[in-house]
Amino acid sequence: MKTITTIVERKRMQMTDEPTGQNLRGLSAELLDKAHASRSGRAARGVFTGTYLRQVMLTLTEDSELADHDSPPEASLQVIEGRVRLATAEASWELSTGDFIAIPPERHSVTALEDSAFLLTIRTEVHGG
16 A cells, blocks of 8 residues: 655655755856846745745846835845845945855845845744644
């Protein structure tokens, strides 16, 4: 009799039994090509999903933005290439290649000051048991 493996079980097996690497610079180049072909000027791809953590590579062409939106409880942004501005109602930060910032837990936007790629890391909901 075959056992049905859930998506969560498969992801856990992938995380622990068969770790894989990704070249983020190569992925950013691929996604920037897609962003240039997109009317929105952006493209994204999930690079990691774990039990409590999710990471997404996002790319924005120059002057494209992720409009004002709510923040998850805990998140960070690391610029892989380019320059972006992270802005809240009260403050803004200009970040360039290699920069890392914890995203404030409030509404914010991200604008590309030049073609850019960044890694967004988000803590997913943790439910007590």
